[in-house]
Amino acid sequence: MIKYEDGHPSALAIKKLQRLLEVDHETSELLEALQSLQLPGNSDFAVRKLLIDMNSVDILLNLFDLYTPVGDYCLCTLLLNVLSRIIKGHSESVGEKHIQKLINSLFKLINELEENPSTDLKFSLIAAIYSVLHLSCTKNERNRTFISQTQTVAQTINFFMRIAELFDDLPFNTFYPALKEGCGFLRSLTLDDDLDVEFGLGSENARTIAKSDLCLEVFVKLISKILNSSNVSGISDLFQTLSAIITREELCTKFASFNGIDILMQTIYSNINSTTLELHLSNPSTVRAACRAIRNCVSRSPELRSSFLTSDSGADTGLEKLLNSALKIPSCCDEAKAALRDLDCKVELQELWNGRSQSGLLNSS
Incomplete structure (x- = not known):
């Protein structure tokens, strides 16, 4: 000093x-x-x-x-x-x-x-x-x-x-x-x-x-x-x-x-x-905000699901693929799963804790 x-x-x-x-x-x-x-x-x-x-x-x-x-x-x-x-x-x-x-x-x-x-x-x-x-x-x-x-x-x-x-x-x-x-x-x-x-x-x-x-x-x-x-x-x-x-x-x-x-x-x-938009998937806060926005829209208005998933011509928008990519970001996982769930897409929801011990972790007395 x-x-x-x-x-x-x-x-x-x-x-x-x-x-x-x-x-x-x-x-x-x-x-x-x-x-x-x-x-x-x-x-x-x-x-x-x-x-x-x-x-x-x-x-x-x-x-x-x-x-x-x-x-x-x-x-x-x-x-x-x-x-x-x-x-x-x-x-x-x-x-x-x-x-x-x-x-x-x-x-x-x-x-x-x-x-x-x-x-x-x-x-x-x-x-x-x-x-x-x-x-x-x-x-x-x-x-x-x-x-x-x-x-x-x-x-x-x-x-x-x-x-x-x-x-x-x-x-x-x-x-x-x-x-x-x-x-x-x-x-x-x-x-x-x-x-x-x-x-x-x-x-x-x-x-x-x-x-x-x-x-x-x-x-x-x-x-x-x-x-x-x-x-x-x-x-x-x-x-x-x-x-x-x-x-x-x-x-x-x-x-x-x-x-x-x-x-x-x-x-x-x-x-x-x-080109800046390409950087958003590397920005967790932006990804979380986008996932929350999508989830809020479709959870309150389910009729909007198709608008998010398909374009006017009927083509796939690619949103489901992007949300699955967001699952790879640990801090965005919950928001991405919530968006996928409310879009009625396939999503694996994990039960973090169910109150039952796993074999081998606890010794019986």
Whole structure:
């Protein structure tokens, strides 16, 4: 282990930021300290815990407050990016007062987009704010509850709506990072991963998000615009978020009423010849999701079995063969068997345990 005579470089950088916060300083001094905190060796869990114990969250957000009024979006973004690195896995270090500061800044930036939408740096700062909010909600029901009681979800939907309006006028990469982080933030509100809370409100938050005014409509509109622009980035973020918030039948029906199913199928068809699809059988999570989707469709609507197994011309779709191939992936075996069973295909279901001892394993007394 490396030993430092004057202390760990990250600790020295935080001390320097604290001093700069108390006196007039040059921006270059601040940038130097922030760059030191971004070095790869400073991402270690123990180092980040040390920085949190040194009050780094308050220091960085106080500096953020200092530079936000002067419109130095680049520096503010850097401050929040450093903060994100520090609080990852330490969401308990972020409290309601910190979150409220970020929410206030987020609302202000979103409202400013109505007047001056062409500033790339604003979108970068919005992305940085969403990143911190996302990490603040991970395994932290208290923070999720606090945020869900504010207008942050509604403002986020308004932000997505603004992106849809500006889609044809701005380069996609201008707003994509903010869209990606915003989706990640919404998904974080639907989690139920806080071990200190017996019953979280993730499912309730998911329903609230989906029922927000224009939420599903805006998602479908954004996906449609991205598809028409032949841009793949962003679609997965939007669909992952939709899968997290559409948790009830009435929400599925509402999604379908906005031509959501048509957009979903269009997304699949537009990428059907992509060589990337050939990699999916080596991706267990994708295979499991596909098997579950097939199983859910045919178990609830058995009349769809023939549509999955044969094409309009009566030819074999090859689905049964693919599902049998998925059986070779240990982590996908259960899902693949469930799909084969509900498709009424041949499948060998094993009885894992029947309560009877096998000969030779137990000695009779």
